[in-house]
Amino acid sequence: MAGGWRAAAQAGGMLLALLGWVCSCVTTVVPLWKSLNLELNELEVWSMGLWQVCVGQEEGVLECRPHGSFLALPPDLRVSRLLMCLSNALGLLGCLLAALGLPAWTPCRHPPAAKRRLLLAGGAALGAAAVATLAPVSWVAYNTVLDFWDDSVPDIVPRWEFGEATFLGWFAGASCSRRGGRASRRRRRSAGLCVAHERRPPRVPPMLSPPPSPAPSSRVPIAPTLPQ
Numbered sequence: 001m002a003g004g005w006r007a008a009a010q011a012g013g014m015l016l017a018l019l020g021w022v023c024s025c026v027t028t029v030v031p032l033w034k035s036l037n038l039e040l041n042e043l044e045v046w047s048m049g050l051w052q053v054c055v056g057q058e059e060g061v062l063e064c065r066p067h068g069s070f071l072a073l074p075p076d077l078r079v080s081r082l083l084m085c086l087s088n089a090l091g092l093l094g095c096l097l098a099a100l101g102l103p104a105w106t107p108c109r110h111p112p113a114a115k116r117r118l119l120l121a122g123g124a125a126l127g128a129a130a131v132a133t134l135a136p137v138s139w140v141a142y143n144t145v146l147d148f149w150d151d152s153v154p155d156i157v158p159r160w161e162f163g164e165a166t167f168l169g170w171f172a173g174a175s176c177s178r179r180g181g182r183a184s185r186r187r188r189r190s191a192g193l194c195v196a197h198e199r200r201p202p203r204v205p206p207m208l209s210p211p212p213s214p215a216p217s218s219r220v221p222i223a224p225t226l227p228q
Helices: 002-029 075-101 112-148 164-199
Strands: 034-037 044-048 052-057 062-066
Touching (some): 002 164, 075 112
Antiparallel strands (some): 044 052
């Protein structure tokens, strides 16, 4: 029964990590990091991503234009491009390593020590992918808040707000970090138990000894006397 629950928990953790990686890839591609609503023209909604800027109209027409130059982008978007691409690569590597390290993965029969190393490496890669996802998303969100509450900008000027990709990126980073942390803690705990089991001296069953022989008597036998 415990083995079934453990296998189900491991499968759920892998699905959570895979979902986080897919959300990270979607966050990298979609142009929904920032949104802008114009009060003068409420029929248009502007949105910005790492790769392009889009304008959505009420008729359902969406026009997108890629960014002109990488060096012309703000520093937060330039760094976010690099970190998100790195996060996608680390997330894919972490999912593959963690899948190979699961005990329920039978096509590749590795020894238990190799599986522990694979799962630990997969958890570390997923943790790094989570950091590489949360850092750019949080940086862009922080700059968006600063620009929104900037008193030096007139109130008539429209301001950028959070887009849907911001919340999707936070969810992706949290999913990858949770799976990576659980894998690392589980592998450390299991490794410690295995080491303790290996260091424990083997129990030798007691050997049956023959019953002790009776001790010799210290009395000197007295010779019988013959009657005269």
